[in-house]
Each structure stands twice: as C-alpha cells, then as structure tokens.
Amino acid sequence: MEYIDLRSDTVSHPTVAMREAMAKARVGDDVYRDDPTVNQLEADAAEIFGMEAAVFVTSGTQGNLCALMSHCQRGDSIIVGDLSHIYEFEQGGMAQIGGILPRTVPVQADGTLCLDDIEKAIYPDDEHKPVTRLIGLENTHNAAGGMPISAAYTTAVAEFARNKGLILHIDGARIFNAAAAYGVDVKELAAGAHSVTFCLSKGLCAPAGSILMGSHDFIRRARRARKALGGSLRQAGILAAAGLIALHEMKDRLHEDHEHAMLLAEGLSEIPDINIESQNTNFVVFSLSQRAKLSVDAFVGSLRAEYNIFMSPYSRGEKHVRMRTHYWIDKKVIEKVVAAVSSVLS
Numbered sequence: 457m458e459y460i461d462l463r464s465d466t467v468s469h470p471t472v473a474m475r476e477a478m479a480k481a482r483v484g485d486d487v488y489r490d491d492p493t494v495n496q497l498e499a500d501a502a503e504i505f506g507m508e509a510a511v512f513v514t515s516g517t518q519g520n521l522c523a524l525m526s527h528c529q530r531g532d533s534i535i536v537g538d539l540s541h542i543y544e545f546e547q548g549g550m551a552q553i554g555g556i557l558p559r560t561v562p563v564q565a566d567g568t569l570c571l572d573d574i575e576k577a578i579y580p581d582d583e584h585k586p587v588t589r590l591i592g593l594e595n596t597h598n599a600a601g602g603m604p605i606s607a608a609y610t611t612a613v614a615e616f617a618r619n620k621g622l623i624l625h626i627d628g629a630r631i632f633n634a635a636a637a638y639g640v641d642v643k644e645l646a647a648g649a650h651s652v653t654f655c656l657s658k659g660l661c662a663p664a665g666s667i668l669m670g671s672h673d674f675i676r677r678a679r680r681a682r683k684a685l686g687g688s689l690r691q692a693g694i695l696a697a698a699g700l701i702a703l704h705e706m707k708d709r710l711h712e713d714h715e716h717a718m719l720l721a722e723g724l725s726e727i728p729d730i731n732i733e734s735q736n737t738n739f740v741v742f743s744l745s746q747r748a749k750l751s752v753d754a755f756v757g758s759l760r761a762e763y764n765i766f767m768s769p770y771s772r773g774e775k776h777v778r779m780r781t782h783y784w785i786d787k788k789v790i791e792k793v794v795a796a797v798s799s800v801l802s
C-alpha cells in the first residue's frame with residue numbers, strides 16, 4: 457500500500473495467499489448447500505469454537521441480526537451494553553427489522569457489564585412488560601478501546617443467564633484478538649454461550665464475511681433469517697476460500713498486531729503533546745494536549761495531506777484519535793508514522 461491506513465483493521469486487504477486460494481476455490485450453489493468451500497469453512501469454524509454448527513454470513517452486522525431474530529420473538533427484549541456495537545452501530549436493525557426491544561446497561565471501562573445491572577434490567581413476568589430473552593456481550597469490546605473480555609467473566613455471565621433462563625449471545629467480531637491477548641483457546645471464550653459471531657475480515661484479512669455459530673437447531677433458523685435478509689449467496693466459496701486462510705492461518709498471528717500497537721503507543725508517547733488514552737489488543741487511542749498547535753481534525757488532515765497516513769478522529773465527549781494495527785502495518789511503517797506525527801506537531 458502506498459498509503460498507511462490505521463483508521464481500522466477493516467481496511468486490511470486480502471493477502472497474496474488468499475487471492476490465490478480465491479482464484480482456485482471449488483464452488484457450488486451455497487443455497488443448495490453445494491459449495492464445498494463454504495461447507496468446509498462452516499464445519500471448521502464450528503469445530504474450533506466447540507459449537508454444533510455454523511453459517512457463513514456477509515457481515516458481522518448480518519450475523520448479529522440473524523442471531524437475534526432466531527433467538528427472539530417480535531416484541532421480546534434483550535439486554536445489551538449502552539456502547540455495544542449491536543446497539544450503537546447497527547442502525548437498530550434488531551428493532552427496525554426484528555421487532556426486538558433493546559434494554560441497555562452501562563458498559564464498564566473494561567468492556568464488561570455488571571451482573572447487578574443485568575439483573576435489574578430483566579423485566580418481571582408482568583403482562584405490561586416485554587419478555588426479556590437474551591444477554592449480549594461483545595469481545596473484544598470496540599467502544600471500550602479493544603478491551604479483551606476474559607473467559608472467567610464470560611463463564612460467569614453464561615451461568616447467570618442459564619439460571620435466569622436467558623440466552624447468551626457473544627458479538628465476537630474480534631474474539632480471536634481476545635484469545636491472542638489472553639493466550640487462550642477461543643473455545644474457552646465461547647464456553648457457555650448459545651451463539652457467537654466473529655469477523656473473517658478485520659484483523660483476519662479476508663475481504664468479506666463473518667461466521668455465526670450455535671446449536672444445529674439455532675443455525676437452521678439462522679439460515680432462514682439470513683435468506684430473508686438477502687444474505688444467502690450462491691458461489692460464496694470464492695469468499696470462503698479466503699475465510700479458510702483467515703481461520704487457519706491469520707488468527708495465529710494476531711499477537712503481532714498487538715505488539716505493533718504497543719510499539720506504536722510507546723513511540724507516540726515520547727512525543728510532547730500526545731497523550732496515550734488506551735492501548736488494548738490492536739487498538740491505540742490518543743488525545744492531543746491543549747498546547748498542541750493543531751486541533752484533532754487539523755492534525756488528522758495534515759497527516760493525510762502531507763504523509764498519506766490515515767487515522768480516525770472520533771469523539772465521545774473529548775476528541776480523540778483512534779488507530780488499529782493490522783497485517784499491513786509492520787515495524788517499518790510504525791517508525792514512519794511516529795516520525796510523521798512528530799513532525800506535524802513540531
């Protein structure tokens with residue numbers, strides 16, 4: 457890439473090996489379940505997560521919506537974090553399309569939800585109230601700055617959900633980053649959940665696609681929801697071929713992205729006027745000091761115009777700059793970024 461794109465890991469391009477595998481992929485009509493490459497990807501994903509079955513979906517958003525529509529009746533309510541991706545960044549699809557009412561609880565700084573808050577958000581059995589059906593967790597937590605959520609916490613929520621007769625869904629868009637951060641198997645992070653989604657794109661570099669997993673019966677219903685949402689593809693093996701490389705090879709190198717994010721944070725922290733706000737997994741968030749000669753927007757604009765370096769300004773109250781490392785960001789790139797930031801601020 458002749459530009460350096462740190463806005464997100466979603467910008468990662470497929471690798472050379474992925475492009476070759478895509479060109480050679482064996483395909484069939486996946487709506488007839490005839491695509492051998494999709495079938496293999498689904499079977500392998502289910503096995504890696506210790507789940508009964510899996511379905512390939514076009515995006516994480518579609519996977520989450522298929523999951524909620526398959527677990528819930530119209531009019532049901534679900535408990536999710538007030539900063540969760542499902543609630544904040546999926547256009548309210550659950551309500552708009554699924555007729556599902558979200559009830560939010562505060563996301564803690566570590567990306568978790570307090571069990572006390574969850575308990576208070578469960579509606580009583582009262583005909584005035586919707587039926588509470590499900591708890592949604594997110595791992596890693598996007599709005600909490602890429603916070604990885606531990607197996608111990610997830611297991612505690614799973615047990616709580618079971619005791620209350622609720623379903624646990626995990627939006628695990630970056631769950632392999634959490635597995636890398638804790639040095640555990642994703643099976644442990646998924647244990648006790650009724651369904652889990654993860655993204656093949658983002659840090660895993662596939663051009664598109666996510667996987668939704670759960671029981672056989674749940675996945676059968678999720679396939680129906682996927683069809684209604686327009687997500688049933690035909691020769692999807694072209695995409696699944698890249699997905700297989702994401703699943704079998706790319707997931708094992710995510711610790712490199714985390715090391716690079718750490719290096720980036722270290723390098724930037726030496727620059728006067730840069731305050732590192734957080735660095736978790738492959739995320740780095742920083743702010744500019746009040747004395748800085750540029751506003752956040754002018755700073756991001758100069759990096760882009762002068763150095764072809766892209767970062768995301770974003771604000772939740774204070775204005776911050778967000779970066780995410782990925783496969784195409786190596787140590788040399790990081791040195792260039794640190795030098796460029798230093799020069800636009802001096």
Ligand SMILES: *Cc1c(COP(=O)(O)O)cnc(C)c1O
Pocket residue numbers: 514515516517518541542594595596597598627629630655666
């Ligand atoms: C990216 C992301 C999704 C899904 O995004 P798509 O762009 O629809 O694939 C869902 N949840 C989280 C936490 C994400 O970061």
